[in-house]
Amino acid sequence: MSADVTLEDVREDAGGEEAEEQIDLAPVRKIVDSLAETRGMLIPVLQDVQKVYGYVPEEAANMVADQMGLYRSQVYGVLTFYTQFHLTPRGRHIIRACSGTACHVRGGKIVISKLESMLGIGHGETSEDMFASFEKVACLGACGLAPVIMIDNDAHGTLDPVKTERIVVNLREMDSMERGE
Numbered sequence: 702m703s704a705d706v707t708l709e710d711v712r713e714d715a716g717g718e719e720a721e722e723q724i725d726l727a728p729v730r731k732i733v734d735s736l737a738e739t740r741g742m743l744i745p746v747l748q749d750v751q752k753v754y755g756y757v758p759e760e761a762a763n764m765v766a767d768q769m770g771l772y773r774s775q776v777y778g779v780l781t782f783y784t785q786f787h788l789t790p791r792g793r794h795i796i797r798a799c800s801g802t803a804c805h806v807r808g809g810k811i812v813i814s815k816l817e818s819m820l821g822i823g824h825g826e827t828s829e830d831m832f833a834s835f836e837k838v839a840c841l842g843a844c845g846l847a848p849v850i851m852i853d854n855d856a857h858g859t860l861d862p863v864k865t866e867r868i869v870v871n872l873r874e875m876d877s878m879e880r881g882e
């Protein structure tokens with residue numbers, strides 16, 4: 702990636718939209734300052750930035766580059782290389798569905814279709830109301846419970862469309878309660 706590529710270019714390529722809200726960049730300055738030898742600490746710095754915002758905003762990535770004396774393209778190169786980093790805001794809940802072989806042969810495809818239709822989004826997308834982001838993954842390491850999904854840090858196994866629907870409905874109810882709706 703050349704030195705004049707910006708995160709905006711990357712986002713446009715990914716079909717993402719620029720966040721409209723102004724973000725508070727004070728935490729970014731603190732994160733970079735707190736790591737004395739920051740030049741070799743780009744990944745930990747970006748991980749900490751993502752912990753604060755839930756993703757790595759363009760302004761924060763630029764500030765990291767400027768403060769660490771790096772080309773912005775170096776920072777964007779890392780952000781786009783590692784799948785752990787997210788360039789756009791993510792939903793309040795992360796739903797991962799396994800599309801590995803064990804899950805696939807035990808009905809994983811129907812579970813995935815059910816999730817996609819209930820959430821109204823596909824792989825790598827976030828619902829408009831920011832309720833959830835959805836991802837398909839290769840294997841969740843719980844093949845004995847196939848088909849499996851993870852919601853945030855909780856695994857749900859031996860699923861069928863009915864159980865899947867119940868889980869998503871419960872999650873929505875819990876989410877609404879937590880938001881005082």
Ligand code: FES
Binds near residue numbers: 800804840843845847
């Ligand atoms: S194949 Fe689905 S958890 Fe391993």
